[in-house]
Amino acid sequence: xxxxxxxxxxxxxxxxxxxxxxxxxxxxxxxxxxxxxxxxxxxxxxxxxxxxxxxxxxxxxxxxxxxxxxxxxxxxxxxxxxxxxxxxxxxxxxxxxxxxxxxxxxxxxxxxxxxxxxxxxxxxxxxxxxxxxxxxxxxxxxxxxxxxxxxxxxxxxxxxxxxxxxxxxxxxxxxxxxxxxxxxxxxxxxxxxxxxxxxxxxxxxxxxxxxxxxxxxxxxxxxxxxxxxxxxxxxxxxxxxxxxxxxxxxxxxxxxxxxxxxxxxxxxxxxxxxxxxxxxxxxxxxxxxxxxxxxxxxxxxxxxxxxxxxxxxxxxxxxxxxxxxxxxxxxxx
Numbered sequence: 001x002x003x004x005x006x007x008x009x010x011x012x013x014x015x016x017x018x019x020x021x022x023x024x025x026x027x028x029x030x031x032x033x034x035x036x037x038x039x040x041x042x043x044x045x046x047x048x049x050x051x052x053x054x055x056x057x058x059x060x061x062x063x064x065x066x067x068x069x070x071x072x073x074x075x076x077x078x079x080x081x082x083x084x085x086x087x088x089x090x091x092x093x094x095x096x097x098x099x100x101x102x103x104x105x106x107x108x109x110x111x112x113x114x115x116x117x118x119x120x121x122x123x124x125x126x127x128x129x130x131x132x133x134x135x136x137x138x139x140x141x142x143x144x145x146x147x148x149x150x151x152x153x154x155x156x157x158x159x160x161x162x163x164x165x166x167x168x169x170x171x172x173x174x175x176x177x178x179x180x181x182x183x184x185x186x187x188x189x190x191x192x193x194x195x196x197x198x199x200x201x202x203x204x205x206x207x208x209x210x211x212x213x214x215x216x217x218x219x220x221x222x223x224x225x226x227x228x229x230x231x232x233x234x235x236x237x238x239x240x241x242x243x244x245x246x247x248x249x250x251x252x253x254x255x256x257x258x259x260x261x262x263x264x265x266x267x268x269x270x271x272x273x274x275x276x277x278x279x280x281x282x283x284x285x286x287x288x289x290x291x292x293x294x295x296x297x298x299x300x301x302x303x304x305x306x307x308x309x310x311x312x313x314x315x316x317x318x319x320x321x322x323x324x325x326x327x328x329x330x331x332x333x
Contacts, residue, residue: 023051023058026085027049027051030062031049041071042067042069042070043067043068043075044068045065046062046063046064046066047064048062049061049063050063056086057085057086058084058090059082059084060083061080061082062080063079063080064077064078072333073104073106074105074106076102076103076104078101078102079100080098081095082096083095083096091123092120092122093120094118094119094121095118095119095121096117097114097118097138099113099114100112100113101114108145109146110145112143112144113142113143113144114139114140114141115138115141116138116139117136117138117139117141118137118138120134121133122134128213128215128217129215130214132161133159133160133161133162134159134160135157135158135159135160136157136159137155137157138156139154140154141153141155141156145182149182151179151181152179153176153179153180154177157173157175157177158172158174158175159171160172163207166209168209168210168211168212168213168214169209170207170210171207172204172205172207172208173204173205174204175202178199179198179199179202180197180199181199183195183278195241195274196238196239199238200237200238201235202235202236203235204233204234204235205232206231206234207229207232208226208229209227209228209229210225211224211225211227223333224332225251225253225255225331225332226332227250228249228250229257230247231247231261233245234246240267240270241267241270241271241274242264242265242266243263243264243271244264244265245262245263245264245310246261247259247260247261247309249261249330255329255330256327256329257328258313258314259312260311263307263308263309263310263319264307265306266304266305267304268304268305268306269290269304272290289319289322292321292322293306293308293322296320306320
């Protein structure tokens, strides 16, 4: 009995020392990361960092964190942010967001309200902690822009999984349930009536090969850059409107894509009218685009349905017979 008691005491002291070492290492790692960002010119701060969870967890809570990258103009802040991990499974991390947060871009600021937003992240057991898989879920969300316009959705699901046998290839899947975008009071369609308030579907499934894996260096040094994108399917359905894209793009070192995406659009004229009403395209460019797409649709045999290529080559992009202009540069900053 005495030996058993001694064993329990020694084991308890040993585990306490292990947890303290894990807690100390976590705190040092977080503090070092924030200091490194500040040295690069970021705003990277928090008012307090508490680490709890003894004996089986290492739970970090940041009070009033704020991050801002001067190079990209992106900024984020929140009342708090939490990172949880089991002390005996440090490569599996749970992240918890508060019900309110703020995201800023060079173009606009967004106040985001959400219910139960959390992510689960699993890394490989190597010092660089390369990403193996990640899942993010959120309940009902409301996104308010600078003008006070509010977009809502019933839920959001996103997943990232490293492709089998690949060191820097990942599959991304994103799905938004019940999206109600912020629109003018009434947006008309060519065929009459208005679009429904709620989208029936908004999802994407793609594979991306990067020039480096997503690991700790992606946060501290340089972001991995896409080299090949295989869009298995991107789909948006909004009442009678339906838009689908699929295809493959190669991306060079300057970020210029080349390849082809296939565009399928049901009631494409209404989609074009919607884009005009929302100010996404100007009247003159919209007329030109409609003329070219009308010809393509007639050649396909169904004037209300498009099934045409979106071609990327030499830094330009064209939709069927209609040149659209410079192709977007696909570079992560």
